[in-house]
Each structure stands twice: as C-alpha cells, then as structure tokens.
Amino acid sequence: MSVRFTLKCLAAAVAIFGFQAGAAMAQQGPLRIEITEGVIEPLPFAVPSFQPESAEAGQMANDLARVVSDDLTGTGLFREIPASAFISTVSDFNAPVQYADWKAINAQALVTGAVNVQGNNLTVKFRLYDVFSGAELGSGLQFSGTTDGWRRMAHKVADAVYSRITGEGGYFDSRVVYVSETGPKDARKKRLAVMDYDGANVQYLTDSGSIVLAPRFSPTGDRVLYTSYETGFPRIYVLDVGSVQRRVLESADGTMSFAPRFSPSGQTVVFSISQGGNTDIYSMDIASGQSVRLTNTPAIETAPSYSPDGGRVVFESDRSGTQQLYIMPATGGEATRISFGEGRYGTPVWSPRGDLIAFTKQNKGRFHIGVMRTDGSEERLLTASFLDEGPTWAPNGRVLMFARETQGASGSSTLYSVDVSGRNLRPVRTPEGGSDPSWSPLQK
Amino acid sequence: MHAGHYISGAGHIGLIGWLLLGGVFQSEPLPFEMTEVSVITGAEFEAMLAAQQAPETPTEVAQPAAPDVAPDAPEIAATPDQVIEQPKPIQTETPPADPAPEVTEQVALPPEAEVIDTPPELDQPSGDVAVIIPELAPRSVPRPVERVAPKPVALPAPEATPDPDTQEAVTPEPAAEAPPEEPQEATAPEEATTEIVTEATQAPKASPRPPGRRPAAPKPQVAAAKPEPESGSSEDDDAAAIAAAVAAAQTPAETPKPATPSGPPLTAGEKEDLRVAVSSCWNVGSLSTAALQTTVVVSVEMAQNGKPLVGSIRMEGSSGGTAASAKQAFEAARRAIIRCGAKGYDLPANKYGQWQSIEMTFNPEKMRVK
Numbered sequence A: 001m002s003v004r005f006t007l008k009c010l011a012a013a014v015a016i017f018g019f020q021a022g023a024a025m026a027q028q029g030p031l032r033i034e035i036t037e038g039v040i041e042p043l044p045f046a047v048p049s050f051q052p053e054s055a056e057a058g059q060m061a062n063d064l065a066r067v068v069s070d071d072l073t074g075t076g077l078f079r080e081i082p083a084s085a086f087i088s089t090v091s092d093f094n095a096p097v098q099y100a101d102w103k104a105i106n107a108q109a110l111v112t113g114a115v116n117v118q119g120n121n122l123t124v125k126f127r128l129y130d131v132f133s134g135a136e137l138g139s140g141l142q143f144s145g146t147t148d149g150w151r152r153m154a155h156k157v158a159d160a161v162y163s164r165i166t167g168e169g170g171y172f173d174s175r176v177v178y179v180s181e182t183g184p185k186d187a188r189k190k191r192l193a194v195m196d197y198d199g200a201n202v203q204y205l206t207d208s209g210s211i212v213l214a215p216r217f218s219p220t221g222d223r224v225l226y227t228s229y230e231t232g233f234p235r236i237y238v239l240d241v242g243s244v245q246r247r248v249l250e251s252a253d254g255t256m257s258f259a260p261r262f263s264p265s266g267q268t269v270v271f272s273i274s275q276g277g278n279t280d281i282y283s284m285d286i287a288s289g290q291s292v293r294l295t296n297t298p299a300i301e302t303a304p305s306y307s308p309d310g311g312r313v314v315f316e317s318d319r320s321g322t323q324q325l326y327i328m329p330a331t332g333g334e335a336t337r338i339s340f341g342e343g344r345y346g347t348p349v350w351s352p353r354g355d356l357i358a359f360t361k362q363n364k365g366r367f368h369i370g371v372m373r374t375d376g377s378e379e380r381l382l383t384a385s386f387l388d389e390g391p392t393w394a395p396n397g398r399v400l401m402f403a404r405e406t407q408g409a410s411g412s413s414t415l416y417s418v419d420v421s422g423r424n425l426r427p428v429r430t431p432e433g434g435s436d437p438s439w440s441p442l443q444k
Numbered sequence B: 001m002h003a004g005h006y007i008s009g010a011g012h013i014g015l016i017g018w019l020l021l022g023g024v025f026q027s028e029p030l031p032f033e034m035t036e037v038s039v040i041t042g043a044e045f046e047a048m049l050a051a052q053q054a055p056e057t058p059t060e061v062a063q064p065a066a067p068d069v070a071p072d073a074p075e076i077a078a079t080p081d082q083v084i085e086q087p088k089p090i091q092t093e094t095p096p097a098d099p100a101p102e103v104t105e106q107v108a109l110p111p112e113a114e115v116i117d118t119p120p121e122l123d124q125p126s127g128d129v130a131v132i133i134p135e136l137a138p139r140s141v142p143r144p145v146e147r148v149a150p151k152p153v154a155l156p157a158p159e160a161t162p163d164p165d166t167q168e169a170v171t172p173e174p175a176a177e178a179p180p181e182e183p184q185e186a187t188a189p190e191e192a193t194t195e196i197v198t199e200a201t202q203a204p205k206a207s208p209r210p211p212g213r214r215p216a217a218p219k220p221q222v223a224a225a226k227p228e229p230e231s232g233s234s235e236d237d238d239a240a241a242i243a244a245a246v247a248a249a250q251t252p253a254e255t256p257k258p259a260t261p262s263g264p265p266l267t268a269g270e271k272e273d274l275r276v277a278v279s280s281c282w283n284v285g286s287l288s289t290a291a292l293q294t295t296v297v298v299s300v301e302m303a304q305n306g307k308p309l310v311g312s313i314r315m316e317g318s319s320g321g322t323a324a325s326a327k328q329a330f331e332a333a334r335r336a337i338i339r340c341g342a343k344g345y346d347l348p349a350n351k352y353g354q355w356q357s358i359e360m361t362f363n364p365e366k367m368r369v370k
Helices: A002-025 A055-074 A099-104 A147-166 B003-021 B042-052 B073-083 B125-132 B164-170 B182-191 B218-225 B234-254 B268-279 B323-340 B349-355
Strands: A031-035 A043-046 A078-080 A109-118 A121-130 A141-146 A175-182 A189-196 A212-217 A223-228 A235-240 A246-248 A256-262 A268-275 A278-285 A291-293 A301-306 A312-317 A324-329 A344-350 A356-363 A366-373 A388-393 A399-405 A413-419 A433-439 B103-106 B295-301 B314-319 B357-362
Touching: A031 B268, A055 A078, A055 A109, A055 A121, A055 A147, A109 A147, A121 A147, A141 A147, A175 A212, A175 A413, A189 A212, A189 A223, A212 A256, A223 A256, A235 A256, A235 A268, A256 A301, A268 A301, A278 A301, A312 A344, A324 A344, A344 A388, A356 A388, A366 A388, A366 A399, A399 A433, B268 B323, B295 B323, B314 B323, B323 B357
Parallel strands: A031 B357, A043 A078, A043 A109, A212 A433, A301 A344, A388 A433, A413 A433
Antiparallel strands: A109 A121, A121 A141, A141 B103, A175 A189, A175 A433, A212 A223, A223 A235, A235 A246, A256 A268, A268 A278, A278 A291, A301 A312, A312 A324, A344 A356, A356 A366, A388 A399, A399 A413, B295 B314, B295 B357
C-alpha cells in the first residue's frame, strides 16, 4: 500500500514538474526581440552609366547619371559606390538585374537608366532596385523634354529616387534666388541672381547699379519679391522671373518698406514699413494694393514669415527689450513670444512642413542658424561661425540654405546648406559670393 | 562635625580678604591726551577770520574762444542726397532669363510590355553561388560509410533490456521508425573507402537528436509486452501510470508543431547577440523624419542555417506614423534583416524551434534627432 502510494505521489510530482518545465520551455508565439538602436550612415547606392538608346545620347547618358549621383550624394544620406568597384555592368536597360553582383559590393540601391535623343527631344527612363530585397522599388518612370532641360530631367530622376528611399519629397528640381556679391565689404556690388539648387545655371536678374536685398520666391516660383535702394529709400519690387519685368509695390511717400514675403496663396505680401522711427508689419493684397497694419507698437518689428497654412505669421521684435521671435495671427492681433534663450533671434522662416521655424541667432559674439518648434521648444543650433544668417528652407523641409560671411575687410559671403539634423554642412558653389538665399518650390 | 563649616568660613574669609587687600578691584587710570592751546585776543581772532575769506577780486580766466561756425554746414549734410544718381532702368541691362526647359513627366514604362523583370530567384542561382557565397558550393565530401564491417546495424539483442516494464511504455513511438537494414548491408562493401569518416566528424555540432533513435529493437518487445497488462498486477498499473505521466509531461516539448516553438529557450545572451546583429545593419540615416517617428513590427521565418527567408518578411503592424512612413520604416527594417542575415545569424542550432519564427520590433525612438 505504501509502495503504491509512494509511486503515485512520484508520478504526480513528475507530471506536475514536467508540465511546468514544458510550459516554461515553450514560449508563446514567435521569438520576440526589440531593436532600439541602429546606425546612421549614408546608404550605399550604385548608378551605372545610363544606356544610350540612340547614337546622339552617349555623352548625355553619362552626364545624366553623373548629376543623379551628385544629387543623391549631396544630401549626405547616400554614398555612391564608384564604378571601379562594379562587378558587372548594366548593358541593357531591360535585362534582369544580377542582384548578387550588387550585393557583393554592398550596393543597397541600384539605379539604372536609359537615354534617347532624337534631334532636340530627350527621353530619360530609369528604374530603382532594392538590391538586398531583390525587387524593384516602385515602377519605372520616363521623362520627356528637350535637350536643353537635361539637368532638370536628371534632377527629376534623383527626386524620384530620393523620395522612394527616404519617404519624403525631393528638392533637386528647384531653384534658388539670391544676392550675388562682388568686391570688398566697403564697396560691395550686389545683384539678384537665380540658379539651380546646386549652383548650376546661374542667371542674373538685375544689374549692380543699386543695392538689392532679401529676394523671396513666390509659392509658384514664377515671381520674386525683393527690396531695392534705387530711389535712395528701400522699396519693394515684384519681379517676373520669366520676363524679367518688374513693378514697385505701392507705399506712402516718406516711408521705407522692406523685408517682404509672399503668403502661401501668393496673393498677399507681408512686409515691414518704417515711418517716423517706428517699424511695423503690414500685409498687402497684391491685386488691389490694399494694406492692413498687423502690428502697432513702438518697437521694431520686421522679418515676417507666413505659416504654410497662411493662418499665422512669425516675426522678430524687440518689444521685450531684446530681439526675439513672436507669432501672431495672419490678420494681426495678440502676439505670443516663442524664443526665450540667451542672445538675439532674427530672420525667422516657417518650415514648409509647418513643424519647425528656422532662425538666425546671435549670442556671445557668434552667429548661429537654428531651428525650434513653433511653440519655441526643442531649440537646436545647427551652425556656428563669425556670421551665419538668412536661412531658407528646401521645398521638402529637410535642408536649410543660408549665407556665411568670413571675418575681415576682405571677407566674403558664401552660400551654405545644412541638413535639418545639423549634419552635412557644405558650401554651394556659385560663381561669385552670395547672400540672402531664397529657395523656390519644386518646379512643375 | 562643624569642621566643614569652619573650613568653609575660613576659606570665604580668606578669599574676601584677598579680593579686598590684593588689589583686584584697583585699576589703572585711563590714558588721556593733552593738547597745547594758546590764548589770543579778540583782535587777533578777527584778523584771522578775515584772512580765511574768499578774495573779492575775481581772477581772470581765459574764456574759450567761440567756435567758428561754418555757414554752409547743413548743406554739407544734405549733399549726399543730392549726389545720389538715379539708377538706370534695370530691364535694359538685365539679360533675359532662360526659359524653363520643358520637361514633361509621364509614367511611360508599362510594367510588363517594355521592361520585363525576371523574378530574382529565377535569374541568379548560379551567380549567387559563384560570387556571393562560394562556401556554399557543393564540396566532394566522402559519404560516411563503415570501413570495417559490412553489417553495421546489428541491433542489440532483446534479451539485453533489463527492465521490460519500462520499455513497454516507450515502444510505440520508435516502433514505426525502425531503419531498414537490408539495403545498407548490400551496398556497404561497394562504397567502403580507405578514409574513415565517422558520424562524429560528419554530424553538425549542435544538431538535435532524433527523437525516435533507440537502440533496442522494439517490435518483439511490444509483442511480448502487450499480453502483460492483462495480468492486472498492481505494480504494473503503477508503472504504467508513471510511464503515462512521464509521457504526458514530455509530449508538449517533443511534439513538433510549426506554430509552437520547441526546444530549450534562447538565453538572454543569445537574444542579445541576435539583437545586436540586426542593429548593426539597421541604417536609419536615410529615413525621413516621419519614418523616424514610426515603430514597425516585422516578422520573419528563419531557415535552419540561420538565414532569413526573404519572402517571409512582412510587416505585422506599425505605430506612430502614417502608412507611407511605416512603409519606409519597414523597408529599412527588411534591409537590415536581410543584410546582416546574408551569412546566417549565429543562433544555436539545437534551439531552432525557438527562433524558427521571429518577430522584431524596430523602435527608432533613440535614433531621432534631438
């Protein structure tokens, strides 16, 4: 009896222990892990020379591939794998991709293309592959145009590649209007110029007979607002980029108007008027010329910039005793201060995404380009130098361009771009010095 | 008895006397200053006051010369305004801007008509083996054959089993897996080689043992054991109960179910190794700010060699972003899994059942720009 009882107890114990052990060993569902830390490094990509599909397309095929590579590399998000490292080449645009060859050189993205030139007509098509997934990323695209616009087509290809990989819009097919500067600081000549975002195709819009300041692109990219001292007093002009025709915005005699900027609709201009030693912000309907006063304080208030929805305006004011940033409704009214750090804040510009405001900050003898949330939180300084000022946003809100001036009587001003993360600070090559850049929207 | 009083009184008297006669309360006279004075008459005092008054005669101080006022100074200040020349009209000197190049965008690449993408699996079997993973090329490894005896699979005699009761419970499972012996005996002599290749050198280092591998010949014992339960002895009942309990306890761990992991669980270190391996390939540098706000859960099925099955990678869910940002985040996660798993993750083979199916959560919170 006792033996049987002992055995039964042993059996029960074994059963219970075994069940618990089995339950402990058997996890519910798949193995689960959480990845919280990765790496931040440029994504390696390969762009073999595009395939010429006509006899005239040979050189242009190479040039197109070169511009596409430069666009992607210039973002700092991608790293080009040199052609010397290629194991295989792409000899046919329609041929299957040998993924293994591209995996072997760690090319994570592959761009293939083909170019066809017939007279003045140019056709470019491309495909993007995710090498390690062994699949095409998106579908192939084709662009048609004239041979004069081959750089734009290359930019469009790069925009599509950039957008498919990063998930945000590109900015390569865009232009920048800026003030081209020559000569020493005490006798500097300035004129308006417009260029591709990368500094190519520079064209001058004015001569250097008078001082010009602060050009601003319209939301459609076909007009430019700027300030000129032609009459001895600052006046705001509207310039049609295509025809180079311009007209002055009406303003009362004895006043100085400056710091203009278009509203998102392009129908209204917000700017500053200085009269009797006081500077306030006004808005004007371009069609009717009717002005509305938005601020009315004895302080100096200028550099207004609309929010993307057109509902608010950020500007700089010294009403608190030091130059700080404020936000008010687009129709005027009570303003809310958003900058509270040390130093002085100026030239605020609202991001196209609406989430950030870029600004110039002067503190302890240094100038910075920085960004902050629209409520003033999460301020980050992206640059620091003797003089950095005048930021402008790329169409996708990812990159900023600004002017950096070097110290000394012979110092010059150069355009720079920087990622909103603070990485990838690099100069923009222009034939002459540059300042006051303004980025256009993506071209249609 | 009054000696204390006497002593105290004498002491007090002595103390008081010392204070009075010892000069304790005497002090030195305070120091004082002495100033010599002189006596003067009233006339001398008046004369002295008169000498201290300011002189009535003003001294001549040279006045500063009046500045020469230039009569035309204001005009000089106004000169710059008059000197400024009116600028010439700009349009006459401005080069006309180049017309914007004509670029029309169109989706002119039909997916199948002009460009035919061969599925990657069909196009590159030879290339993959030749270039990427030469180690996977088939090697001429001699088959493990027994050199000594042509009868290698001699089963132990049934008589060797000491405990028929225990064998009775476990016999049903291995009974169906008894290996056929006859064909091996016929082919062994032809494939015998001079090189000894044993199972120890050929077998994987950590492969799981086959569950049904038992040396004893099951069938005869099953046949002999079946009649025994009919005896109805109490000891047999207990043994059967124990065996049933053991079998019931072991059943969940030994039953291979695709959805239920089996084998010992991965240790924390093994999980960490896998996490670090995937992290090293998770590149978020090219992700948009929206994608960096998105957490994605990705599932993947693994092959026994530790390589992910690319076709099995799929997104189970996402949070914190839009569908577009989740797509970008998923593609970055998929690239990470494939890239670092190209040569196989270092996972314990004997725990394959645990990591055959993996669910990875990619949370980029720490990777955002602060």
